[in-house]
Amino acid sequence: MPLVVRVVAVLAATLAVILPAAAQQQQQEGSVRSTHGAWSILCDTPAGAASEQCIMMQNVVAEDRPEVGLSVAVLRTADNKAEIMRVLAPLGVLLPNGLGLYVDGEDIGRAYFVRCFQDGCYAEVILEDTLLGKLRNGESATFIVFQTPEEGIGIPVDLKGFGEGFDALP
Numbered sequence: 136m137p138l139v140v141r142v143v144a145v146l147a148a149t150l151a152v153i154l155p156a157a158a159q160q161q162q163q164e165g166s167v168r169s170t171h172g173a174w175s176i177l178c179d180t181p182a183g184a185a186s187e188q189c190i191m192m193q194n195v196v197a198e199d200r201p202e203v204g205l206s207v208a209v210l211r212t213a214d215n216k217a218e219i220m221r222v223l224a225p226l227g228v229l230l231p232n233g234l235g236l237y238v239d240g241e242d243i244g245r246a247y248f249v250r251c252f253q254d255g256c257y258a259e260v261i262l263e264d265t266l267l268g269k270l271r272n273g274e275s276a277t278f279i280v281f282q283t284p285e286e287g288i289g290i291p292v293d294l295k296g297f298g299e300g301f302d303a304l305p
Contacts, residue, residue, distance in 0.1 A: 175192055276294055
């Protein structure tokens, strides 16, 4: 039975996640604290924030559709009570189908999009222990976005360094 992925809408007091095309600008504004496999930890002090905030991030594109990319970020909420995975998909994805997730070929479930902005649409999930364990121990994940009800586009995410990066996330 696939793990039910709980969706949350925690947007306040966290770094914005951006599309791969704009990722270089974000990295210039913040600083890369460390790199763990395919994941980078980026830190910045947003305007009005009392302290530095960090995210663990990876930008990816579909192997057969280079115009379709995702930004995957993991962060702790400002109150340090939860860890969240936030995925930014490009505008034009079919929202009702949500965002599918497979880890090492196992169907984990779907997260539903919570908001869209000019840079794309966001899906968020709380990283509960079961999901976190699958991501830590997995080799690869595939996120599925839909452009039509029948057409899913699989976007691979390398999980190498996920556990190490997560442990290093302030």
